[in-house]
Amino acid sequence: MTLTVAVLKERAEGERRVALDPASARKLAGREIRVLIERGAGDAAGFADSQYADTEILDDADAIVAQADIVLFVQAPEPARLASLRENAVTMGQIFAHRQPETVDALNERKAACLAMELVPRITRAQSMDVLSSQATVAGYKAVLRGASLAPRLFPMLTTAAGTLRPSTVVVIGAGVAGLQAIATARRLGARVEAYDIRAAAREQVESLGAKMIDTGVNAEGEGGYARELTDEEKQQQADKLAQHLAKADVVISTASVPGRPAPKIITQAMVEGMEPGAVIVDLSAESGGNCELTRPGETVSHGAVTIDGPLNLASQAPIHASEMYAKNLLNLMELLLQDDGVTIDREDEVIAGCLLTHEGQLVHEGTAKLLGRSG
DSSP states (O other): OOOOEEEEEOOOOOOOSSSSSSHHHHHHHHHTTTTEEEETGGGGTOOGGGGGSSSSSSOHHHHHHOOSSSEEEEOOOHHHHTTTSSSEEEEEEEOGGOOOOOHHHHHHHHHHHEGGGGGGOOSGGGGOOOHHHHHHHHHHHHHHHHHHOOOOSSSSSSETTTEEEEEOEEEEOOSHHHHHHHHHHHTTTTHHHEESSGGGGGGHHHHHOOOEEESSSSOOOOOOOOBOOOHHHHHHHHHHHHHHHHHOOSSEEEOOOOOTSSSOOOOOOOHTTTTTTTTTEEEEEGTTTOSSSOOOOTTEEEETEEEEEEOOOOGGGHHHHHHHHHHHHHHHHHHTTTTTTTEOOOTHHHHHHHHEETTTTOOOHHHHHHHHTTOO
């Protein structure tokens, strides 16, 4: 049986990534899988059509979708395009279905199986398929470069004939993948870096990168390494300690987010007003509302003499490497589907079960169903 995999040109505003880079496309073609690429799909990422060897480059997106057994994407195609899907086809990409229920309806109309890459479980076995981690790596790097560009000060300590310049102080909020990459990048640029995370377990990773952990005096770790619910007094103690460090920061990179939920508000207006003139906040959680009360998603604004940057889709600003990592995530997950007789959706597999959004005309992901009010 010849399997057909299709990749469309991304149409979301500002999206420069592509779901399949040329090297990954060649791997599929080498397995005698037919690969269809919409003309110009890789242009924005820096990949010319001529680089996609052993694939078919076609102009008609709907015709491509109609032939595909598996459709790969970075952001979900518009519902009208999904109407061209073969019945029971497989789609793989980022959906964030709680924000776009019409996409879920379009998939169910075609009885399509959808593996939502943002729902891949955060377990050891699935690390090579984790797009949130791979794309957060790019975002954390880019966030520091934005902060350095917006800041009126240089990051490194410099000794010049005109005198010595002190290094900038960068505070990174959240020591997940994006936060750790931000720490490493700020350190490489010569800044003095401090990190804030409610998980005591993050200290070792933070310090291994040469940063100093902000000690709030509160141990928020609960059972199984997860954060426990804090008392109001403990929350205030943490906020007061963080405010002291923000007041001395030149650049703040904020990365705290919870998948499927609004970003936690960590930086209050009062904290911003206590910061030094010229300070910069880069809020990586802007897409889900922001960690700062004053963040405006997609905008760079000023509050007094403090600049607050709310960038969207930062991973798309380094599209070559972001696309290469994203494609590898897709291919690694696809390996779980490919069988000698075609594609199999094994709902007993914990990885597939964790990220399977729709199947056979039903919304099967319980967490998303609850968010959309469709559970029960």
